[in-house]
Amino acid sequence: MSLPARLFGVTALLIVAQACVAQELTSPVYRVANDQTAPQPVAGPPVRTASAPAGATRPKGLENSPFNIYEVPGEHPLMPCLRLAKQGLAEIDANIQGYSAILTKQERIDGKVGDPQQLAIKVRHEPFSVYVKFIKPFAGREVLYNSAKSTTKLTAMEGSGLYRRFGKISLPVDGRLAMHGQRYPITMTGVRFLTEELLRIGTEDIKYGECSVEYGVMDIGGRPCTMIKAVHPTPRKNFRFNIARIFIDHELRVPTGYDAYSWPIEAGGQPVLEESYFHTNVVLNPGFTDADFDENNPNLFK
Numbered sequence: 001m002s003l004p005a006r007l008f009g010v011t012a013l014l015i016v017a018q019a020c021v022a023q024e025l026t027s028p029v030y031r032v033a034n035d036q037t038a039p040q041p042v043a044g045p046p047v048r049t050a051s052a053p054a055g056a057t058r059p060k061g062l063e064n065s066p067f068n069i070y071e072v073p074g075e076h077p078l079m080p081c082l083r084l085a086k087q088g089l090a091e092i093d094a095n096i097q098g099y100s101a102i103l104t105k106q107e108r109i110d111g112k113v114g115d116p117q118q119l120a121i122k123v124r125h126e127p128f129s130v131y132v133k134f135i136k137p138f139a140g141r142e143v144l145y146n147s148a149k150s151t152t153k154l155t156a157m158e159g160s161g162l163y164r165r166f167g168k169i170s171l172p173v174d175g176r177l178a179m180h181g182q183r184y185p186i187t188m189t190g191v192r193f194l195t196e197e198l199l200r201i202g203t204e205d206i207k208y209g210e211c212s213v214e215y216g217v218m219d220i221g222g223r224p225c226t227m228i229k230a231v232h233p234t235p236r237k238n239f240r241f242n243i244a245r246i247f248i249d250h251e252l253r254v255p256t257g258y259d260a261y262s263w264p265i266e267a268g269g270q271p272v273l274e275e276s277y278f279h280t281n282v283v284l285n286p287g288f289t290d291a292d293f294d295e296n297n298p299n300l301f302k
Contacts, residue, residue: 051068052068052070053072055072055073056070056071056072057070057071058070058071059071059080059213059215060215061214061215061216061217062215062216062217062226063217064217064224065215065217065226065250066226066250067084067226067248068084068087069083069084069215069226076205076206076211077211077212077213077230078202078205078206078211078213078230079206080213081198081202081213081228081230082198082199082202082203082206084228084248085195085198085199085202086199088195088248088253088254088255089192089195089196089199091253092125092191092192092195092254093192095284095285096125096191096192096254096284096285097124097125097126097285097288098122098123098124098125098284098285098286098288099122099123099191099282099283099284099285099286100120100121100122100123100281100282100283100286101120101121101123101256101279101280101281101282101283102118102119102120102121102135102279102280102281103118103119103120103121103277103278103279104116104117104118104276104277104278104280105117105119105275105276105277105278106273106275106276107182107183107274107275107276108183108272108273108274108275109181109182109183113272113273114181115137116276117134117136117137117138118134118135118136119132119133119134119135120132120133120135121133121189122286122288122292122293123189123190123191124288124292124293125190125192127146127147127148128145128147128187129144129145129146129147129148129292129293130143130144130145130186130189130190130293131143131144131145131292131293131300132144132186134159138158138159139159139160140158140159140160141156141157141158141159142156142157142159142300142301143155143156143186144156144293144295144300144301145173145186145187145189146293146294146295147187148290148293149295151187152172152173153170153171153172153173154170154171154173154178154186155168155169155170155171155295155301156168156169156171156178157169157301167301168295168301173185173186173187174187183275191254191255191256191279194246194255194258195254195255198246201240204238205238205239207238208236208238208239210232210233210234210236210239211230211231211232212230212231212233213228213229213230213231214228214229214231215227215228215229216229218247220247220249220256220257220278220280221256221278221280221281223249223250223251223256224249224250224251225247225248225249225250225256225257226247226248226250227245227246227247228245228246228248229243229244229245230243230244230245231243235263240260241260241261241262241274242261242262242263242264242271243260243261243271244258244259244260244261245257245258245259245260246258247278249282252282252284254282254284256278256279256280256282257277257278257279258275258276258277258278259273259275259276259277259278260273260274260275260276261273261274262274
C-alpha cells in the first residue's frame, strides 16, 4: 500500500554536512520491468461506511482494537483502511484544532538512511501553521511556517555555530536550503495531511491487486495502538513501497506512527527502511494562539 509517510517534513536551513551513520543503498537487482503493472482485482459490491453490512467480518488481530474495521467478501483488502481513513479525517476536522508532540523521524535520502532526528513540534490546522525546535541533532534549530503570513516561505534560525550569527532568515519552503536533508517540505506536516494522503493513494491502489493487509494491536511509546500493515509483494511502478505500517492511537484516535520499506536489494534480503515517523507526548488541542506561530514572539528564535 502506498502510504506516503508524510507525518512530517521539516526544514534544514543550511548546507552543512550532516554527520550521520548512513547505509549506502542501490536499486534492487531483481525488480520486474518498470512497465509492468499489477493486475486489476475483481470488483466488489458497494460498501456502506456507517455500519458493517450483512456478511461483513472483523479481521484477525483486532480483538482489542476500538475501531470499527470490517471486511466485506470480494472487496479489495485496502477497503477497510479507506473506510477508517474517511472516518478519521472527519473526526480530525470536527475535533482537533492542533497538537504538540515529540517527533522522532528517520529517512532515506539519496540512497542513505540517516540517523534518527528528534524534534519538538507544534501544529495548528487553521490557519495551517507549524513550529519546530530540534532536540537532536542540531539542538536548538528553529523552523516556523505560518500559512496566514506566507504560503511559500518559512522562517528559520540555527541553534548554535557559525550560522547562528545570521539570526532569522526567510526561505522558500521547497527551496534547496529548506529541503536539504529532508524528504518532504514543512507544508506536508501532520496527521491530517497523512490521513488525506492515505485516502488519495489508497483510492489509486484499489485499482490493482497484489496486496495483502494485516492487523494487530501494539504498544507505541507505552500507548496501545491499532497497527495496519499493507504489503505489496511484487515491485511495480504503481506501488511506492513493499511494506507500509500505520499505528493509530486508541485514545487519541489519530495516526501517531508510520513507517515504510522498499523491496529488498537482493533476493532473500530484508526490506529497506525508506521513512519512519513516530509521535510521542502528544497533546491534542493545547490552546494555541496566533502568538505561538508569530516569528516576533519573544519566546521564539531566542
